[in-house]
Amino acid sequence: MSSKDTPAIRQTKGGVQSVERAFGLLECIANSSGSATLSHIAADVSLPLPTIHRLLNTLVNLGVVRQLPDRGYALGPGLVRLGNLAGSQLGQFARPYLRDLVSELGESANVATMDGDMVVYVDQVASQRQMRMFTEVGRRAHMHDTGVGKAMLAGLDAEQVRHIVTTAGMPTPTEFSIGSISALEAELERIRERGYAIDEQEQELGVRCFAMAIPDAPAPLAISVSGPVSRVDQTFADRAIPLLRSAAAQISVDMRGGA
Amino acid sequence: MSSKDTPAIRQTKGGVQSVERAFGLLECIANSSGSATLSHIAADVSLPLPTIHRLLNTLVNLGVVRQLPDRGYALGPGLVRLGNLAGSQLGQFARPYLRDLVSELGESANVATMDGDMVVYVDQVASQRQMRMFTEVGRRAHMHDTGVGKAMLAGLDAEQVRHIVTTAGMPTPTEFSIGSISALEAELERIRERGYAIDEQEQELGVRCFAMAIPDAPAPLAISVSGPVSRVDQTFADRAIPLLRSAAAQISVDMRGGA
DNA sequence: ATTAAATATCCGCAATACGGAAAACCAATA
DNA sequence: TATTGGTTTTCCGTATTGCGGATATTTAAT
Structure with missing residues (x-):
């Protein structure tokens, strides 16, 4: 719920940054019950907005995240x-x-x-x-x-x-x-x-x-x-x-x- | 089950390459029932071995993929x-x-x-x-x-x-x-x-x-x-x-x- | 013991994704 | 309807990031 819940994004040595970030976003959406708005995500995960936006777009195209009509983001059917x-x-x-x-x-x-x-x-x-x-x-x-x-x-x-x-x-x-x-x-x-x-x-x-x-x-x-x-x-x-x-x-x- | 199932990896314009590839790997593991060995994955997804290895390592660290003792890869508890x-x-x-x-x-x-x-x-x-x-x-x-x-x-x-x-x-x-x-x-x-x-x-x-x-x-x-x-x-x-x-x-x- | 085939590690190059800046967009106010 | 404040989205030059050829290492097979 609050900003303290998501412990930033783990940055392991030798890991692919974008992938780690992508799953960080998924975790973040998962924690915020239901939908999460872009800026809300940006608050939890300390990353610049364009970066988050681009990653989310990718995830949406992959079907693991769904963008609601109200522009909020939610976990998608691909994950199910x-x-x-x-x-x-x-x-x-x-x-x-x-x-x-x-x-x-x-x-x-x-x-x-x-x-x-x-x-x-x-x-x-x-x-x-x-x-x-x-x-x-x-x-x-x-x-x-x-x-x-x-x-x-x-x-x-x-x-x-x-x-x-x-x-x-x-x-x-x-x-x-x-x-x-x-x-x-x-x-x-x-x-x-x-x-x-x-x-x-x-x-x-x-x-x-x-x-x-x-x-x-x-x-x-x-x-x-x-x-x-x-x-x-x-x-x-x-x-x-x-x-x-x-x-x-x-x-x-x-x-x-x-x- | 066979190599024909996974239709390579979709490369959408404006998508983050590594993330798309990562989920391609997940799909691939999901299709091959149980475990998938590194080279077997490489056969399905047409990517060089080091690339796959690096991505899989990241996914393992994230807990969405687990590596079996026989070095095979399987979907992990994080996905559950x-x-x-x-x-x-x-x-x-x-x-x-x-x-x-x-x-x-x-x-x-x-x-x-x-x-x-x-x-x-x-x-x-x-x-x-x-x-x-x-x-x-x-x-x-x-x-x-x-x-x-x-x-x-x-x-x-x-x-x-x-x-x-x-x-x-x-x-x-x-x-x-x-x-x-x-x-x-x-x-x-x-x-x-x-x-x-x-x-x-x-x-x-x-x-x-x-x-x-x-x-x-x-x-x-x-x-x-x-x-x-x-x-x-x-x-x-x-x-x-x-x-x-x-x-x-x-x-x-x-x-x-x-x- | 020897060979073959797998997996894991290096490392220099450049393609990739990054993120600042600014533009479209939307939703409240006046 | 015009104005404002806060979003979300697009651009694009840059350098960081991830890429993958080549190589070392481990494991399995003979």
């Missing part, structure tokens, strides 16, 4: 196409196993990957229950307060973990959330021992989640089942963990063999 | 995020027409899209009546028991329909709900003939709904009006259908025609 393809490519291996998990356990199942220092939910199969988790695909979350996030962190070394949580920060949405690096490291050690992660109401009160990383995945990847604490209890875990484990193993095999 | 945001923003094209529908017909109007194998309501304009539908935006529903869902299914081929309903399941919330694939296929055929879908108390007793798909939409998209059976009857339909049809046509034009 690419995004869906990207999502299905990432989650295509997991999807059938998620379905099994849901029909077997009756709770929602998710796949997530790591993007930068955040968790991104890549696919989800929702349970049939009235009260269910609804994690939108594409949604980003912190690593330290989600089951999938912690499961993936457990596969990294201490150095990387430290780097990730310091850059992303460690907010504590509930009283159960992990708030310090040392506590997180201890938790990760426990996860490595038992082989799966538990999100014990750390992201949202009343929600418990069991998660497991996909071993030897090409990109960091983890699956999880989550639901209300009343249903997702110890006896649930006894049933769920073996299922999660075999699903993760199967997915791992599929990913390497299929390509 | 953008694509989803773009999808939700798409609904805003429909907004003004939804308003017209509501003021003209006096019943709530919705836009929905397809996410995975489920319907997602993207936007809604509620009627002023005391008793009205209240479909929350972002809510997910099954395809086979909603008007918008059936309208979108009618635009897919039998194979896809079968796949979707088997993965998502076919619960029957009311006695009117469609419970078998054969019944669904027959219903879809009727929808194709008459050009619109009816939800006859299939999701909730006492609720009837008329829905229509947006033709040639970039992503599956459908609009609907719904209300209690007492008000939403045959004479209502006689007024509603033409309005729905013209609204759908208008939205279709708007989405593509803005440039």
Whole structure:
């Protein structure tokens, strides 16, 4: 919403400037809900107007940005196409196993990957229950307060973990959330021992989640089942963990063999 | 899949070359199912290898492309995020027409899209009546028991329909709900003939709904009006259908025609 | 071990995209 | 309708940026 949201445009060494800027603009439009006017974009991204205009024109021609009748700019249909393809490519291996998990356990199942220092939910199969988790695909979350996030962190070394949580920060949405690096490291050690992660109401009160990383995945990847604490209890875990484990193993095999 | 699919890279006048090329690469990766190796991309897109490599590096740094351990390139999680945001923003094209529908017909109007194998309501304009539908935006529903869902299914081929309903399941919330694939296929055929879908108390007793798909939409998209059976009857339909049809046509034009 | 084919890195050249300046454009005021 | 202030858009000379031939390096195959 405000100018502080968009952290300028990352200028990595060896990167093509125009492309980086173009995606910076996309991010900017994405953040400003709905449409963004040219000058509004110029305020967020510190670039001269003609430059922005030219880049946007290109993006419009490509169909990834749409120019509304009121001259505002909005994300376009081309992105929907690419995004869906990207999502299905990432989650295509997991999807059938998620379905099994849901029909077997009756709770929602998710796949997530790591993007930068955040968790991104890549696919989800929702349970049939009235009260269910609804994690939108594409949604980003912190690593330290989600089951999938912690499961993936457990596969990294201490150095990387430290780097990730310091850059992303460690907010504590509930009283159960992990708030310090040392506590997180201890938790990760426990996860490595038992082989799966538990999100014990750390992201949202009343929600418990069991998660497991996909071993030897090409990109960091983890699956999880989550639901209300009343249903997702110890006896649930006894049933769920073996299922999660075999699903993760199967997915791992599929990913390497299929390509 | 083959080299003929990607029609090189469009070089529009006044467009930023690198950006156009970058999206050409994305398209190329999207077409080659799963992963694409550098040289394979170079074959499709007629560009020198160093150029492609540099552009891909940039895209990897941006998180829209990820590089697999086998050095292949695949669409990345960043695209999932953008694509989803773009999808939700798409609904805003429909907004003004939804308003017209509501003021003209006096019943709530919705836009929905397809996410995975489920319907997602993207936007809604509620009627002023005391008793009205209240479909929350972002809510997910099954395809086979909603008007918008059936309208979108009618635009897919039998194979896809079968796949979707088997993965998502076919619960029957009311006695009117469609419970078998054969019944669904027959219903879809009727929808194709008459050009619109009816939800006859299939999701909730006492609720009837008329829905229509947006033709040639970039992503599956459908609009609907719904209300209690007492008000939403045959004479209502006689007024509603033409309005729905013209609204759908208008939205279709708007989405593509803005440039 | 040797070869072949891929991918990654250099680096000088010039084509490319940049952005200041100014013109069209639109939307409020008077 | 004329005037103004704030947009958006077009121009165009410049030098920064990205280009791609040539080369080094890594990986796979024999």
